Amino acid sequence: MYAITILGAIVIVITDNRNPVKSLAWVIVLLFLPVVGLVFYIFFGQNFKAKHMVSRRIKRKLRKRDYHSIVNIDTLSLSEESKQEIKLCHSLCSMPYYSGNRIKIFTTGREKFDQYLQDLENAREYIHIQYYIFEDDHLGARVKEVLLRCAARGVQIRVLYDDVGCWSVKKRFFKEMQEAGIAVRPFLEISFPQLASRINYRNHRKITVIDGRIGYIGGMNIADRYVEGLKWGTWRDTHLRIEGPAVQGLQLLFAVDWSFECKEVLSAPQFFPLLEDRGNSGIQLAPGGPIGEWSNIAMLFLKAITNAKKSVYIQTPYFLPTDSLSKALQTAALAKVDVRVMIPERSDSQILRYASFSYIAEMLKAGVKVYFYQPGLLHAKTIIIDDELSSVGSTNFDFRSFEHNFEANAFIYDREVNSEMKRIFIEDQQHCRRIILHYWRHRPLLQRVIESLMRLMSPIL
Template sequence: MIDWNYILSQIATVAFDILYFGAIIGTIVIIILDNRNPVKTMAWILILLFLPIVGLVFYFFFGRSQRRERIIGQKSYDRLLKKPMAEYLAQDCSEVQYEYSRLIQLFQHTNQAFPFEGNRVAVYTEGYTKLQSLLRELQKAKQHIHMEYYIFEDDAIGRLVRDVLIEKASQGVEVRVIYDDVGCWHVPNRFFEEMRNAGIEVRSFLKVRFPLFTSKVNYRNHRKIVVIDGCVGFVGGMNLAERYMRGFSWGIWRDTHIMLKGKAVHGLQTAFLLDWYFVDRTLITASRYFPKIDSCGSSLVQIVTSEPIGPWKEIMQGLTVAITNAKKYFYMQTPYFLPTEQILAAMQTAALSGVDIRLMLPERADNRITHLGSRSYLADVMQAGVKVYFYKKGFLHSKLMVSDDLLSTVGSTNVDFRSFEHNFEVNAFIYDVNTALEMKEIFLQDQRESTQIFLKNWVKRSWRQKAAESIIRLLAPLL
């Protein structure tokens, strides 16, 4: 007698095996044909081979590439850039441009980032002064406020800013807000509804909901941008949350943010309006959003953005050029250090050629996994002569870099794969002696609150510590 139950179970088992291994093999083929960075390709293949179920789930959620898509059509983009380009072409050529002509041209070619002269830069290194300045400028708004944050927390700080925005909206000021859906995942919807009910236009960036969850969760808007009346802007590393003011029980929150006044605000405005088009499909190009601005300072500034959509990794490429071009020194602060091969090689090459390369990381971080991965790269850079410092006073979230008493940059970009390849980021690149000297002094002050790490001691870490760091490093391209 034929046991049909047994036969059907065997057929089901074979069919499952075919689908299971077919999915794994098919995913591996897709990854290979995508022509990604070989390091990232091998990381995904290893996960799929040794942890196939976990690997399939992670690839489904986090692995698929979106770089062939476009945010906006070329004609619409040209319309958006018309006014900033006219302002750029009308200004005098600045002598500073020639000091970093390759870097400036790179950003113009890959990012349409115009270098604007005559800007004033104010630097903030702790949350209270940045918040005070932000609230003061918001209160002055007459026409519009554009605000974009990765985290807009429903706490005392978030509610304070929200109430100011509601007040300005009641006065007839146009207010637009973009928040990242993942960064604000746990923020109750009523927080944003109160703003909407007051006439504020609020949009979430790449809302993550099933069944669309898988195509969006990996690409987050990490930018922090505020534009007020088209002539005052804020950009940097600080979100809107209490912890940026109060820090942790074990230390302060050390960060860097800047306020810009001058034509460079056109760059922040362009970045915001491009993101607004992305979330609202409304193209805003009216000239009142790009008012004529007189020179008010000495800084030449480029606002540079990067995103996972498009052919280039603009900020990573720019930092590679900046490190390579450094003649005397290049100092960098970053909370996470999971560098791409290009950045790692640039740092090593510059240090080996005699440039004073210094890297500052937090001694204790808010994410243990990425902190372990960061530590795995330190021997590589110290062997080349890079000086490494651990900031001891609290959590160092600053993304500040300065070079040769002329170039400095502040923004949202961390030195890691996620910022360079997956996130929507923004940095201000500033070509100015006075600003660079101020940034340098900030770094050196933080250095006095830090401990230098020496290679001869670093290699004596326990084998368990080294093993944990090395394992996490295998996943660095995916973190």
């Protein structure tokens, strides 16, 4: 019976017509890890693609509230490559291009949360918060106290957190907010009837919208380590504060997730106020996740890399590229595009660290420059392409973010922002160790074996 079950699972994996590398990884797990492999497949291997978050009717209702005028992409003073990227994002995500935004870049948690708490305090009508992790620690308590004060003076507050990301948080932490009139919901709450179908999917987005006028998006969660760092080093991350029409895009992303969990459609005019231009940055928001026909953010990254003429700079805590992205980076480097990849030397996940290391040799052979960030954990998720395109968000450069997590990235079209992002990258580079192929080849044999084993599992990690 067990053999029949395993064969049945393998048939399902093969006929599902997934990425062949990923399918092969699951076949190996099912064949060579008796019992454990089957349990892993039940919990982590099922395909979520056919499901829908909200109906087309609700999506249309929400998008009608996006009052930002439609921009004729062909008239923008951007490169043809950037225009192609914008059109691709619209085809994949149905998200408009928003011009006239002002962006503030944060690279430390202390700087970001000082501004964040101040913006929360100044809220007048409502606050929408969505985080993968909302810890019950010193920072979490500070954010909660501000929210309680805001709720006491009549501000409507909605908080969406990921159930798996907050498993360690005691229920009384969120219950206190609920008792104060704050609407708090877990995303994809894990219960026993739904355990197998939900546990592998995480809402990894980090979004905040305040009064429909100020928005936040990036890589930082609400937890002390994002401000204080770790015992063994600093925590280096990137987050954005946005003012201008693109805040409507952040509101739309939050509204879709909220509607999915709470069946409340946030389509009232107050949630999508008319916004004046506040700066010069063009922004397009790109949601990614296990639902939908395409791997949105992976395809946007692929297009941006293949379009690059001069440079591709990537910062990511985990580097497990798909085969197409790996080939795109190698192709760009071989074409003499300046391709640089920065990852942390030490990680918060040894499995992902070894799996990431397994891709380095092939990158180096093609001429990709690889840097290990040394002061602590590099958690930033950024890509900088040529002179006018940058991407900042929650998406790691790995299989999980591309396939299993609900993610969100801001694609920014602005030469000044691009220049600032490059300056930050070069500054971080001063705190890195550049990896040289000759020395990398001589790393210990045991490490290379472990890397190879972890790489076999990388499509399903």
